[in-house]
Amino acid sequence: MLFYTVTMKKTILIAGKDYPAGTAYSTFAVESGRNVLITLPSGVDSDISPLNTETIAWNRPSPISARGAILKTINAYKALDEVVLVFDAQFFAPDYTTGDIEGISHCVDDLILGYNYMAHEAITHFEKQGSGRLVFILKYAPTSANPVRSGQDVRPASIPLSVAQDAFIALAENYAARFENDKPYQ
Numbered sequence: 001m002l003f004y005t006v007t008m009k010k011t012i013l014i015a016g017k018d019y020p021a022g023t024a025y026s027t028f029a030v031e032s033g034r035n036v037l038i039t040l041p042s043g044v045d046s047d048i049s050p051l052n053t054e055t056i057a058w059n060r061p062s063p064i065s066a067r068g069a070i071l072k073t074i075n076a077y078k079a080l081d082e083v084v085l086v087f088d089a090q091f092f093a094p095d096y097t098t099g100d101i102e103g104i105s106h107c108v109d110d111l112i113l114g115y116n117y118m119a120h121e122a123i124t125h126f127e128k129q130g131s132g133r134l135v136f137i138l139k140y141a142p143t144s145a146n147p148v149r150s151g152q153d154v155r156p157a158s159i160p161l162s163v164a165q166d167a168f169i170a171l172a173e174n175y176a177a178r179f180e181n182d183k184p185y186q
Helices: 023-031 063-077 089-095 101-129 159-179
Strands: 011-015 035-040 054-057 082-088 133-139
Touching: 011 023, 011 063, 023 035, 023 082, 035 063, 054 063, 063 101, 082 089, 082 101, 082 159, 089 133, 089 159, 101 133, 101 159, 133 159
Parallel strands: 011 035, 011 082, 035 054, 082 133
Antiparallel strands: none
């Protein structure tokens, strides 16, 4: 009698550093043996990726879009083990330079609400599933508000972007504090 051990690939959703800019993240995940779904910028709809990954457009200020990304991952791979949220402030800087009311609103909707919605949907799924990992990756952009980390001559590219970066840090710290004792969640 023969016994076979079947190892299931872990499935990961990468959100925040959209395809194609997030290619390094998705390539690393594929090379480490994971099924990958990576977000696309809002308004772009493509299932084509040279990385053997799935893609989905993510409308960041929409809670429905965050839920849709989670559900598409589950439907495509029958599982969701990890969600990686990437905040690359220097990458975002060119898109969030205006200080007018519309620019502030756009930055808050995209870079604060979007990550909150995606983190909430991921944790909700992991609680139902009984396990999972939520990872926050920050590529820090120096700001004048923190001269210890940034140096004294650094000025923010955008105040709303700096606020969003600090909100992302607070989001990660608070999720970590909330779930640090729950062994099935990381």
